[in-house]
Amino acid sequence: MMSEVKLQVSSTEDIEEQNNRWFFQNLMRILATGEMTDGKYFMAEVSAPVGDEPPLHSHPREEEAFYMLEGQLKVWVGDEDPVVINKGDYAILPRGVPHIYKVTSQTEARFLAIISPAKEDGFEGFVREISAPAQKMTLPPRLSPPTPEQLKAMGEIGDKYGIQFLGPPGARPADLNKY
Template identity: 40%
Template sequence: MNSENDSRPKTEPEVLYVPKGEGIALWVPEEPPADLVDGEGPEMSTYTFLATADNTDGALAVVDTVVPPGNGPPEHMHHDADESFYVLDGEFEVRAGGKSFVLGPGDYAFVPRGTKHIWKNRGTETARMIRVYTPGGHERFFIEISRPAQAATPAPRLTTEDVRRAEAAVTRFYG
C-alpha cells in the first residue's frame, strides 16, 4: 500500500486465479505435546496459501488448512488481523471471546483481531477448513515456522527442531 509520500507508482489490485493443487504449501507445526519425542510427534498440519498479502495488495490471506486429529495451535491472539473459519470436512472446536463451539462442514466463525482464541481438530480423522486473515500478511509468520510441503508426500511428524523454529518466530513476530 502506498502512502502520499511514497514515490513508488500506485498499483491496482489484479484478478487472482489459483488452480486446484497450486499455492504456497507448507507443513506447519501445531501445539506440541509436553512429552514430544522426535519421530513420534504428531503429524504436522498442511497449510496451502491460496492468497497472500503479496498477491492481494495486502487485502487478505486465504489458507486451505488440512489438520490431523487433535492438532491445532496453542491459545493465541492476532493484533494485526481478523481470522475467519469455514469448515469443509470434519469438526473443529473453537474457543474465542468467552465462547466455545464446534464447527462442522458448512459452518463459519469470525474472530476479530485482539481476541484470544484456540482451535483444534476434535475428530478422529483429518479435517479441513478455509481460513481467511484480513488484512493479509499473517502468512509470513507461517512461512517462517514451517517446512515447504512436498506434493504427494505425507506430512512429517513434529520434531523438537520444528518447535524451536516456531518459538523463535513467535519471539521475532510477537515479542
C-alpha cells in the first residue's frame, strides 16, 4: 500500500519581501519557514561581511548547519579545534553545543543556514523579532559593536526563543569559564 506524500515546491518568487531581513551585520534571505516545511526546518541564505562574528551562543532546542556558497568561515564548536569551511563545505553545529563563526575570507561570505526543527518560539521567531526588514538587498549599514546593555537585551530576547548567549562577539567556547 502506497502512502500519500505531499511534494512541497517553492521558489524564491514565492518568498515575500518581508522575508529579506537585516539581521545584525548580515543580510538574511529567508528561503524556507517552519510553516512551509511543517516545522521540519528553517533555511536562509546569509550574506555576512568580512570579519563578522556573532556572540558566542548555543541552541538547546535546535540543530544548526551551514553550507558555504561563497567566501570562508572559521567555525568553533564546543571543545573541538576550529575548522575552516569554504565554498561547497558543510558544517553541522549540534544542538546545545556552544559555537561561533568568523568570516575569514577577503570578501563577504554567503552561506545557507539550516535550523531544525523550525519553531516560531525558536530561532525563526528570534530572527523575526530582533531583525529588521531589509531596505535593499545589500548588507545593512555597519553597526558599532553592541554595548553591554544591548547584549543584555539581546540575551533576554534570546531566552524567550531558547537561544543562550554565552559570551560577547570574539569569545570562543574555550573561554566559557571567563563568563
